[in-house]
Amino acid sequence: MYLQPTDPSRDRLMTVASSADAVSFPVLIGDIGGTNVRFALLESPEAAPLVMDHVPTAEYPDIQTAIETCVVGPTGIVPRSAVIALAGPVHGEGVDLTNASWKVRPRDIIAATAIDDVILLNDFEAQALAITSLDPEDLVQIGGGSPLANGAKAVLGPGTGLGVAGLIHAADRWIPIPGEGGHVSFGPVEPDEFPLWEVMEPEHGRISAEALLCGRGLVRLYRAVARVDGAAITHETPASITEEAMAGDPVCVRTVRLYCRFLGRLAGDLALIFMARGGVYVAGGIPPRILSFLQEPDFRRAFEAKAPHEAVVAELPTWVVTGADPALKGLAAFARNPERFGVSLDGRRWR
Ligand SMILES: Nc1ncnc2c1ncn2[C@@H]1O[C@H](COP(=O)(O)OP(=O)(O)OP(=O)(O)O)[C@@H](O)[C@H]1O
Numbered sequence: 001m002y003l004q005p006t007d008p009s010r011d012r013l014m015t016v017a018s019s020a021d022a023v024s025f026p027v028l029i030g031d032i033g034g035t036n037v038r039f040a041l042l043e044s045p046e047a048a049p050l051v052m053d054h055v056p057t058a059e060y061p062d063i064q065t066a067i068e069t070c071v072v073g074p075t076g077i078v079p080r081s082a083v084i085a086l087a088g089p090v091h092g093e094g095v096d097l098t099n100a101s102w103k104v105r106p107r108d109i110i111a112a113t114a115i116d117d118v119i120l121l122n123d124f125e126a127q128a129l130a131i132t133s134l135d136p137e138d139l140v141q142i143g144g145g146s147p148l149a150n151g152a153k154a155v156l157g158p159g160t161g162l163g164v165a166g167l168i169h170a171a172d173r174w175i176p177i178p179g180e181g182g183h184v185s186f187g188p189v190e191p192d193e194f195p196l197w198e199v200m201e202p203e204h205g206r207i208s209a210e211a212l213l214c215g216r217g218l219v220r221l222y223r224a225v226a227r228v229d230g231a232a233i234t235h236e237t238p239a240s241i242t243e244e245a246m247a248g249d250p251v252c253v254r255t256v257r258l259y260c261r262f263l264g265r266l267a268g269d270l271a272l273i274f275m276a277r278g279g280v281y282v283a284g285g286i287p288p289r290i291l292s293f294l295q296e297p298d299f300r301r302a303f304e305a306k307a308p309h310e311a312v313v314a315e316l317p318t319w320v321v322t323g324a325d326p327a328l329k330g331l332a333a334f335a336r337n338p339e340r341f342g343v344s345l346d347g348r349r350w351r
Pocket residue numbers: 032033034035036037087099123158159160161162163214215216237238239240242243284285286289
């Protein structure tokens with residue numbers, strides 16, 4: 001097709017093609033969550049990533065300081081480019097993190113460091129990229145059959161927030177579909193759930209999937225369960241609820257089982273939306289910590305309860321991503337071979 005210079009789609013084609021532009025090494029890889037910052041360095045396309053220890057996001061005033069203190073200082077390696085995934089939408093001059101105070105501005109990174117090429121991606125886009133690069137030991141399968149090679153995939157991850165993304169294979173490359181799927185509305189389905197919704201504290205005036213399926217969502221659910229069961233509310237953090245559930249506390253056990261049921265329900269909805277014959281991947285910081293509960297029947301039962309399509313959904317595999325730092329693996333795969341992925345860098349690359 002010949003495109004007139006004035007044809008607006010011409011610029012778009014050129015922008016997508018530019019995503020195949022190589023980045024210069026060493027590359028700084030970053031996964032910036034609402035709670036944790038994870039950095040790694042990729043010294044060359046062939047090198048294994050040099051992964052730094054996680055640090056709390058709140059310990060640093062901004063990303064420039066975190067890069068200098070956590071990466072350049074301890075390693076002496078000066079990155080030339082950066083591929084960074086963040087928990088927040090990329091807009092105009094950068095990203096304001098959704099669940100933390102950082103305002104990430106690539107122009108500030110370029111001004112304050114030796115980095116002169118910055119690519120920003122959505123954190124769940126990075127999780128989606130990672131799915132193509134995970135090793136078998138990074139995954140625990142829970143139910144379903146074998147994935148269809150090149151079948152669509154979905155990923156969801158409860159952590160500080162709830163990230164959701166799809167991944168489709170088209171035109172010989174993997175194309176991530178980031179979105180705000182964590183904010184879909186979420187309602188009661190089984191009889192024992194309706195009383196919970198009557199006492200649950202809403203968030204932004206409603207109960208979304210993220211209002212339940214993230215760290216603070218686990219606390220919200222626990223409080224509702226305790227109220228309905230007439231029990232004292234004695235836990236205030238997600239970690240203490242899961243620890244007490246492991247120890248057999250009845251209210252915490254019921255809370256975590258419901259959490260797994262709701263996670264399975266949302267995972268099943270995503271399986272339907274994407275017809276995820278390549279499987280659904282449950283990532284994020286919380287699922288590996290409740291793996292034994294996810295392996296009980298509730299998660300998969302809720303995943304498959306999708307009449308009239310329960311037979312189709314029963315075939316679709318689900319995995320918990322238990323390997324460390326999956327987003328870093330996705331970003332490293334992208335930095336090494338951007339042309340493997342259909343990622344538009346339109347408005348997301350600064351040089
Ligand atoms: N043992 C535990 N059991 C359950 N939840 C936990 C536990 N330890 C930490 N958490 C919760 O996990 C969440 C952090 O998850 P994660 O490590 O995925 O964060 P993140 O990547 O910074 O977040 P996000 O990318 O969603 O902004 C916090 O809400 C924290 O309270």
